Amino acid sequence: MTAELRVLGEVELRVRGFRVEVGHARQRSVLVALVMDANRVVTVDRLLDRVWAQHVPHRARDVVRNYVSRLRRPLAEAGIAVERRSGGYVLHVDPDSVDVHRFHRLVDDARAATDDEHAAATFEQALGLWRGEAFAGLDTPWLDTVRQVLDQDRFGAEADRIDVELRRGGHAALLPTLRARATEHPLDERVAAQYMLALYRAGRQADALTEFDRVRTRLADEFGADPGPSLRSLHRQILTSAPSLTPTATAPTPVPRQLPALPTSFAGRSAELDALDARPGAISTIGGPGGIGKTSLAVSWAYRHLDRFPDGQLFVDLRGFSPDSTPMDPAVAVRGFLTALGVEPSRVPSDAHAQAALYRSLVADRRMLVVLDNALDAAQVEPLLPGGGTCTVVVTSRSRPAGVITGHGARHLALDVLSDGEARELLTRRLGTSQVAAEPAAVAELTALGGGFPLVLSIIAGWAHTWPELSLSALAAELRDGALHDDDPTASLSTVLSWSHRALTTEQAAVFGLLGTAPGPDLSLAAAAALTGMPAASARAALRALEQVSLLTRDRAGRYRMHDLIRRYATDTSPAHLSPSDQDAALRRLADFYLHTARTGDALLEPGTSPFTLDRSAGQPLGSRADALAWFEAEHASLLATQHAAAAHGWHEVVWRLAWTLKTFHHWRGHLYDDLESWRVALVAADHLGDPMAQALSHRFLGRAQIKVHRHEEALLHLEQARVLSERIGDRANLALAHQALAWAWELSGEDVRALEHAVRALELHTALDDRVREAGSLNNVGWYLARLGRYEEARSHCEAALVLQRGLDHRYGAAHTLDSLGYIHHRLGDYRAAVDHYEQALVLYRDVGYSYAEADTLDHLGASHAALGRHADARDAWQEALRLFRAQERTSDADRVQGDLDGLLVR
Known part of the structure; x- marks a missing residue:
């Protein structure tokens, strides 16, 4: 039996292509309310709000129960169940049988595709699901809101499809569609850019320039604003017939080299090496008990044949049988591979299926090796298998992953003992x-x-x-x-x-037992000293003794690691030397060491106030931002593992504080999903603590993390909760920061007016609190949003006031941001010399604090101002340096855009 639930264009249930009656409009509204959250609990209160809004019926819960009961029969005919859960209902259905969910999945797949032909076909399939207005014949406030969101999603997907078709050379066929879109959306700069590009490629350069003048005039008349930098850049390129307007190949993907060091004691296994040699472009699984040499075989074979994999080698320890951690979620491994393949965090799709699709697209037709080490089972492996037949995959596991062998044609090598x-x-x-x-x-x-x-x-x-x-x-x-x-x-x-x-001596045996219980994959000497409670010299001696008898290994960076079987043995034998209280005390020492050092590091990365204070001498000394970044990089996995260990022990304050100290590092290094998970755990801890301030902060930072992975609806819910909690407890400082975060969320949603409202409220609160640093930052924020709305004189006044404050406080980081804002304002006012001056001042400060991410943006802006002054050599210098940084930061779209600007200069 095939069943389909439609909600786009009309609300109906079809089984084997025939329509099944699901009741009147209210009944269909209940169906939509359940379908939109398929496989998730929809509470009764939410159903009432979605279907009845302000007109809740008498005995509302009974009414809801009756409506759901009536739905069950037609749904059951299609094999779809509605289950009663505590507080609500859940509709169990394959998401792909619901066209709205299939639409979003297909759009994600299309956006992840690197092959334009496949992307175009997938977009067409997604857009083909639309049959007029969504939820035709139904009208409630919630449905109106969802309908608007879906219309925006459809419009965005259509725009993405047009970009793909333009790359494929379909400009002539697109002209009628683009003309209609430009007429319907006269102020949409993306639509204008697509139309201008299609006109130019069709040999109609004059018409393309006329379209730019039309948009510029309309923006000036209605908002007093100029076109944005992207549209202006395209205009310059059309004026000069820049070569970059001809579709070019995308930048080469970085070549990852992730193999661990070559094993020094590998021996034998000639038959197994020959078997691996005989299967290029295939999947091989290597099985056997722990310590039998599976990883050594895989890595040693790989080093012998690096020439077979010119496009790189990917390696991940899936921790399928690690005693110190749970098996890795395949989605985490996929995101690691995407990072290694050069995908910047902002371009990673939010959906796990789309991430896997992007990974497969990136490695398709490439000659690569993928080593999936220490896998638990086939379910963990299958999402990480590349498509096509050019990649070679080696899986090691203590189990026999039957699904990989039978379902994917893998050859299994069962390792026996050495001869x-x-x-x-x-x-x-x-x-x-x-x-x-x-x-x-x-x-x-x-x-x-x-x-x-x-x-x-x-x-x-x-x-x-x-x-x-x-x-x-x-x-x-x-x-x-x-x-x-x-x-x-x-x-x-x-x-x-x-x-x-x-x-071992008694002391060495105790150290051995403690090392087995330590969270994380490895330990530094300083961390080991904290764990054991020993002076560094004594800890080093004990570790050296364990290393000498091969109970411990040390890598090139000086970090200590145990084989997981040895770690399990250490854990099993530790009760003979350590009581449970001894072990808990040791873990608490280690957690405190990580927390104190992370607090020091976070203060170096982003000086400012903190909701808690710690004795910095209790941790590892860090002298500079570079020291802090290096420490966070080395200890990141252990910090996350320690946070989870602290949660398991109920040390809620440690859990929450670790999230706080990791936030800046996660932001600077783009660890978006780690930040998201860290604050999810922290929010649970804050709820256990019952501390309203910690709860408000957790909601705020969880909301910020949701923004970064494009989950705007969830982000706004958490940020609004942070605002409400801060207001309820009278915490005006955090209330101001909640408004500031809401401003950012609305900006990224394209709602600059709402963003300005929250920025103004944040400024009012920071001013009343006499928090001069944050008042200055808020002045700049208000100025920025005013500038985005074309209110340049007001914007300049706010930003200049911010700069006076920041210079008086010697707040260089904030001053750099404000100088960049002033450069933007002066450029939009046509005062390009003043813009250059402000951008150059901002660059000095960004370089001083080591914030290269923002430095690249300011160089890009500086180049545009130099170009507007006719200083082409200076513009070229600024853009070339911006291009170098964008490429180093793997910001592909920014790099492509700046390369286009440089190409435009070459023809002058």
Whole structure:
């Protein structure tokens, strides 16, 4: 039975193509209210608001129950269930059977596609779902709002499809459509730009310039504003017949090199290496118990054939069997791959399916290696498999991912223990040829004791290095009484680890146990000292002792890491040396170390007030912004893991404060989804604390995080909640910041008037609070929104007042922002010399504080002002430097636009 729920154009249910009656208008409104939130609980209160609004019926809940009951029969005929949940109802349906959800999914897929032919076809499929006005015949305030949003989504999808068709050379066929859109939307600069470009490519340069003059005149008459920089840039290029107006190939994607270091003790496995050699462009899975050498095989084989993968190598540890963390969500791995492939955070789709589609599009037809290490099962692997047949994929797992083998044609290699010859080769690599040759009998015994298990043999070799005064024969005698099991690698490992453990001092054994419980993938020396409560020198000595017996490894950056099997052994044996209270105290020391150091680092990145104070001497000293950034980069995974560990222990204050200290780093480095998750956890902690201020702040920063991943509706809900909470508790400082965040949200939604309203309210509050730093920032914000609305004289007055304050406070970061705003205002007023002066001052300050992201934008603006003055050499210098930064920051669209400006200068 095939069923389809339609809501675009008309509200109906179809089964096998035949319409099924679902009742009168109110009944259909209830259906829409459930369908729009398919597979999610819709509360009764929300249903009442959506369907009845201000006219709630008598005994409303009974009425809702009756309407839902009447819906169940026709829905059941289609195999669709409506389930009663606590507080509401949920309609279970395949989202692709609902055309509104299918529309959004197809649009996301089209936007993620890198192949224009595929993108065009997908856009056509999405837009073909529309059949007139959405929800025809239904009229409620909520439906009117949703209808408007859907119309905007449709308009945006149509514009994106036109961009694709223009790239494909379809300008002539688009002219009638674009003429009609330009007439219907005379002030839409994107529509104007598309129409101008189509006219120019059709050989109608004069008409394209006339269209620009029409838009410029209309903007000036109605708003006193000029066209934006993008439309002006296109106008300049049309005037000069710039070569960039001819479609060109996109910039090359960065070549990722993510393989870990080449294993130094890899030996044998010739048959498995040959098997991997024989399957280029295929999927191979490598299975076997932990420590059998799966990762070493995959990485060693990859290094032998780097020439096969000129387009790069992707590697991710999926943590399928890691004792210190849950398996990685495939969506997190996809986002990591997108970053490695050069996708800037702002261009990552918000939907996980669209992210995976973009990843597959980026690696299609490329000769790459993808290593998916330590996978849990096929469900974790399948979203990470590239399409096409040019990429080679190697999956390692302790389980046998049957779905990958049967569903994707993967060849499975089951690793067994090493042969005696391969085990001898491994020991030779670790101990040296002369030592092995000098004691062949002892080597044979050690090989047998190791049971052919690579990790066991490596630990035995570590013992030999630790006690060089012992001959191999003496070492074998020391181990002989334990009699390793050559038919059970896991038992062999456990036995060897027990010998290593017995050899540790009491202090070293306690350190070993604590390391096994530490959150995160690795530890610095300073963090290990905090965990153990030892001075750094003592901690270093203990770590060195563990490293010497191969219970611990240290990478090139000096960070310590345990194999996950050794970590599990450490956790299992720690009760013999550590009580639960000892372990909790150690974890709390580590959490406090991370929190105190992160607080210091955050203050260096963004000086200002904080809702809490900490003793900075309790953490690791950081002397500069560069030190802070380097520390956050190194400790980021451990900080996130510690936040989750603190949540598990109910340390809600630590959870909330860690989110606060990570916010600036997440913003500067574009860790959008980590920021989102961090504040989600923090909001739960704030609710447990029952602290209204923490709740208000959590809502505000969660709202900001939602904005950055384009979830504007959710963002506005959280920001409004932050505003309400701050107002309720009389916290005017945070109320002002909530208004400031709401201004940003409305700006990004294209609502500059509403943005200005909130910016003005933030300014009023900061002024009343006598917070001079934030008052200055708010003055600049108000000036910026006034300028965006074309009210330039008012804008300049506000920004100049802000600059006076910021210079008096020596607030260079804020002054740089204000100078950039003043440059924008003077440029729009036609005073290009003043614009240049302000932009150049802003550049000095941005470079002084190391904010290269904003520096690139200001260089771009500076180039435009130089060009307006006819200073083409200066414009070229500014744009070339902006282009270099945009490319380094992987801001592709900005780089393409500036390259177009540079191309336009070349023909002068």
